[in-house]
Amino acid sequence: MEYLKTGLKTVLGAPEPGHQPSGTETVERLVDRVNNSTLLEDRRDACRALKAMSRKYRIEVGAQGMETLKQVLELDRADNETINYALDTLNNIMSPSQFEEEEDNPQVPMNIGEQFTEIFIKNPHNIQLVLDLLDEYDFRVRLSAVQLLISLLTNRSKDIQEIILVKPMGVSKMMDLLGDNREVIRNEALLLLIKLTKGNANIQKIVAFENAFDRLFEIVSTEGYSDGGIIVEDCLLLMLNLLKNNSSNINFFKEGSYIQRMLPMFNTSEENEDLGWSPQKVSNVHCMLQIVRTMVSPSNSAQIISSCQKIMKNVGLLDALCNILMASGVPADILTETINTVGEIVRGDTTNQEFLGNIMAPSNPPRPAIVVLLMSMVNEKQPFSLRCAVLYCFECYLYHNEMSQAALVQTLLPSSSDVSSLTSGQLLCGGLFSSDMLSNWFSTVALMHALIDNSVQKEQLLRVLLATNIGSSPVSLLHQCTLLLQQSTKLQSKVALLMLLSQWMSYCPAAVSAFLKVPGGVGYLVNQTCSNEHDENEYLLQGLSAFLLAICIHFNDDSVENYSKESLKQLLIKRIGMETYTAKVTEVSKHELYNRAAKHPQMKVRNVSEVLIDYEFCRLFKVLEIQLPRDKAMNEMSGVCWEPHISFHTLVFQMGGVLIQSLTTNQENDACNEVAERASPEEGATLERYKNLIRQQDARLQELVAQVDALIQQNQSLQGALNDILSANSQLKDENTLLKAQVSASTIVPAPPPTVLEDPRIMQYEERIQQLNEETSRLSEQLKSTQDHYSKSMEEFEKLKKDQDDLLELFADQDVKLSEYKMRLISLGQTIDEDVQAKEPLTEK
Known part of the structure; x- marks a missing residue:
């Protein structure tokens, strides 16, 4: 500190006796010295002093010296030391974080760095000045320029992105920094590019076509893949930015044979397993799994998903991930994300689904991996996120695959095969009647996915019989589900059963007939629809019951005498009324969790209470919400049409007997x-x-x-x-x-x-x-x-x-x-x- 005071005295001269200059006065004199000194040494000393004061007197230096510092960057390019002082001072002025020296000063706003950044970038030429300094090979100048750009991007990312996008060679200058053999600069450049590429597709494309993937994989390889340090994580985060929601870059990554270069990240040899999973390795592998999922995400086009899935199978990536599933000692969060990733790699791809179905777990006795996963799903002692992941993976395994759907239903039917081995169907039935509410919901929804777009299996499932009590006659699975619906007091169980029955009975008159024969089934739906409970979740139950009642009418083949289309129509009119009925149905799509579930096949839930609506049910509801109103029986009810109201502003009148x-x-x-x-x-x-x-x-x-x-x-x-x-x-x-x-x-x-x-x-x-x-x-x-x-x-x-x-x-x-x-x-x-x-x-x- 004494050295700093001595330096300031040298630059400013000795103060007048009895007068101690304030911080503002000192800054003013230093700025004046930078502006008016003819000797480079004097300007350099003044810049060094401004840098020393810029942490404690940020406002004063920024207010008085910003323009002067910008002039230094433009006019003193020949002197690296002076340029470095100016860059560091500007970086302190625009730092997004608060300095220790400012903590006791209430006059400094928390967003002062952002305010100065806004002023600085009003002239885009200022950004060009900093970009030009990236060409300087001097270590201090290049590093300070990178750090200043990081601060600017942190404060005003979108504005800086737009400015850099129109600057000639702006992105190329930053990409060249990845080739700097000085690791400090290379590492800072990674942080800069992560901020630069976030949320900007145009910059992402430019960076990708500047050989970003090659350079990043070289760094990852040098650092030791998943066993590397935080630099590996930074490289993967940058890759993730480049690929997320960017189909052009995904195609470039796929066609450039980069998928197979990810394989070493998932090396799970026994030698590596003995070393354990460090926190950094967990982060690295998690980032790589996110990259894999980005390429096979259901939000991508079907063509991209299919081609990526095939490559991942052919190069052995799916095999490597399945090895992680079956390996011991894998951390729970990595296991959870791996299950989600495997699910999306097999979703809709028959070859990959078959591969997953044939994997055997190294258990005693050996069991199919699917069965082992389902055991975890119905086990209430397993982590919540893991159980959700297993359900999603199982849904992906069944998705658009009639063979896997049929195989699941077959495990529920009477068979001459060995009944001592545990099957997926038995696990789901056990979960369906479990006292654990979450197991109940998961099993019901998993069973529902075996029936989607598969009328054959809907009729096959009607053959499933359950022995409820010793000595009593077995009842059908649908009969038992209907009884459970009437007896259950848990919201999630009721919703799950209503979703299962809606999926089962839609487009299946035989299932509708079976439901109508269950005592009290129709009465329960009518009573639920008529309920006057005013809770949001109760509204949902009322709407789902009304929806299932509409399915009973629409897909009714009149085979049950007491519940023909006409009789159900009259019952609905007398007990509920069409106006009330249509209002109840529309409540389903208004529910917050319905709208959240409809966005993505994977559930996005934070806690158990948010597990309520399934994505595939939302798809069914959207289709039938349009189709059911066109049903003749529905439209004839009391002369009221369920179709959306048309706004009549034209006058209709009779003239000459013609309307x-x-x-x-x-x-x-x-x-x-x-x-x-x-x-x-x-x-x-x-x-x-x-x-x-x-x-x-x-x-x-x-x-x-x-x-x-x-x-x-x-x-x-x-x-x-x-x-x-x-x-x-x-x-x-x-x-x-x-x-x-x-x-x-x-x-x-x-x-x-x-x-x-x-x-x-x-x-x-x-x-x-x-x-x-x-x-x-x-x-x-x-x-x-x-x-x-x-x-x-x-x-x-x-x-x-x-x-x-x-x-x-x-x-x-x-x-x-x-x-x-x-x-x-x-x-x-x-x-x-x-x-x-x-x-x-x-x-x-």
Whole structure:
């Protein structure tokens, strides 16, 4: 510290006796020295002193010295030491974190670094100055430039990304840093590129085509793959940024044979297992699993998913991941993520699904890996996240695979094979009737996935019989599920059973008949639908019950005498009412957990209470929500249609025994007169009224057109004025911020600081800003009123235009009808008035 004081005395000269300069005064003199010194050594010393003060006096240095420091970067490029001091000072000014020296200073805002960054990047040339310094090979200059860019990206990432994107060679300069043989710079460059590529597809593509994957895999290999340090994790995070939601880069990665280069990351040899899993290795493998999932994510196109799945199978990646599943000593979070990853690699790919189905676990006795996974799913002692992962993997195993679906159902049917071995069907039945609510939900949903788009297995599952009590007759699985639904008191169990029954009975009349024969089944659904409970979850239960009731009507083959379509329809009308019924059904899609589940096949849940709705059920509900209203039996209920209401703004009336929709435009006035001559007195009076209506609408239409034109001009004028004021306001705020910083920082502790408003310059700025804010508010309000008026005028304009179009159609239809009647009278030998005969048909005009 004494050395620093001595250095400052050397730069600034000795202070006057009895006067100790404040921090603001010291900064001001240092900035002046940088601006006015002719000797490079003096400027360098002053920059070094500013750097030393920039942590404690950040506001003062930023407010007074930012412009000077930018000039140093531009004019003193020949002196690396001075440039380094300037870069470090700017980095301190714009640091996103707070320094220890500032913790006791309440005048320093927490986001002061972001405020200075906003001022710095208003001139994009400043970013170019920093980018140009990346070309300097000097260690300190290059490192300081990288660190400054990291701070800028941390504070204003999107703004910096857009600036760098248009800078020539901007991204290339950063990519070149990965080849720097000085590890410190290379490592900082990785952090810089991670921030630069986040959420910007264009930059991601540029980085990928700058050979990023080759360079990153070289670093990962050098560092020791999954056993490497945090640098491996940084490389993988950058890869993840480049691939996530970027189909172009995924194709590039796939076609560039990079998938097989991931294999060493999943090496699980016995030698490595003995070393254990360090926390860093867990992080590294977790990142690599995320990369694999990014390429086979269900949100990608089917073509990308399929090709990536095939490559992963062919190069042995799926095999390596299955080895991790069966290995001992694997941490729970890695095991969970590996299960999810394996699930997505096999999802929808028959070859990969078959491969997973044939894997045997090294247990005693040996069991299929699928069975071992299901044992974990129904075991309430296993971690919640692991159980969710197993369910997702099993769903992926069944997805679009009739063979695996049939194999599961077959394990539930009577068989002559060895019954001593545990099967997947037995595990699911055990979970279905378990006292553990989560096992109950998981097993029910897993069983439901064996029936999706598979009518054969729906009928096969009806053959499954269960022995409930010793000595009593066995009952069908559907019968038992219906009884469980009526007896259960747990929300999750009820929802799961309703989803299973909905999937089972949809498109399967035999299952509907079996359900209708279960005592109390229909009554339970009706009572649930009629329930008046006002809890969000109760609304969901009521909606699901109403939905299942609709399935009973729609897919009913009338084989159960007491519950034919017609009788169920009448029961619904009398007990529930169509208005109440449709309101209940719509409650399902309003539920928060329904909307969350509908977004992705994998459940995104944080705790057990959020396990409620399954993705595949949401798909079924969306399809049937459209299909069921078109059912004739549903639409005939009490004359009420379930289909979405149509907004009728046209007038419908009877004329000449024909139902005609009223609409036309005023351009056919003559046609109206001709139709009026042919019409009866009553029809003529009606037509005269519509002619008057058309004239009024036409006048109103012209008035609205003129209003709209005027409002558009006014809107453009107000928008321009508002933009000018906002720009001036922003500039004044920046200047005001700097002035406040200077004034507040000029106070000498411990004297109480004067208020900022005591400075006349700031008072002027504050008054001007207040005026501008008031003017901005006034113009914004005026603009809003104008836009509202404009919107209303346009709505009325469109309505009148539509009405007139429809009236034209009305008179055209009427003329055609009158012509038909005339021709019919002539054919019957009737005499037609010559004036009428002389008229040409309206449709020929």
